Amino acid sequence: MPLLTRTFIKTALVYFVLALLLGILLALHGSNSLFPVYIHLLVFGWLTQLIFGVVYWMFPKYSNQLPRGREVLSWVTYGTLNIGLILRAIAEPLQASQASNLFSVLLVLSAILQWFSGVAFVANTWQRVKEK
């Protein structure tokens, strides 16, 4: 299993546990501002990140020279996904409770980074989706 895949999957597992712990907290105390964080830790941090890692490993070869495409693009996917998600986890609830320009900027930055992670993943993987 390539290093990038191991990194994606182990990180995804960490998010899985964090999300479930947050779920327990939400069940005990309830919080509108933390609910989007909970959902995105699960579907983005855990599920999508797991998928990215396994797809990078398993999909048909891009070419003999670059079997998994451009590795740097996949590391960029990993970095932007996680930095964006962590920024969101911090800024989103804080913006809801005590709005400020700092949190506003962090939210926009988080949005851009998360979006870009998807773009990078699709750009690096599209041509690996093929019949042969």
Next chain:
Amino acid sequence: MPRLSVWFVRCSFIYLFLGFTLGGLILANKGFPFAPWVWNLLPAHMEFLLLGWMVQLTMGVAFWILPRFRSGPSRGNIDLVWSAFVVLNTGIVLVAVQPFFSMAWLTQAGRILETISVLLFVLASWQRVKPLEV
């Protein structure tokens, strides 16, 4: 990867891009409310990513990877799976456009189609969940 899987997976990637774009707009709007109308995109954001990206990718990879039959068509009734593909994507679009038409039946119809799609896929794939020697 069989051609039908290519269709499923490429469509899932398109939904990933669209869903991420809508989500990015909604999140950015939380930071600086530049367009309150973006909240109308929330149903599409959810449907694109949960059904369009995840379920569709799963169907595509499952159709490719599940154990094949030793006799007859190796991946079973492909027409059922093509139908599942068409019905799923029709359902997703109906749910996504509903906020812009204010017709509640669009969401209901969309969800029914999505359910039918999954039933078709399960019907086509159930027997492929088998030990290798069968």
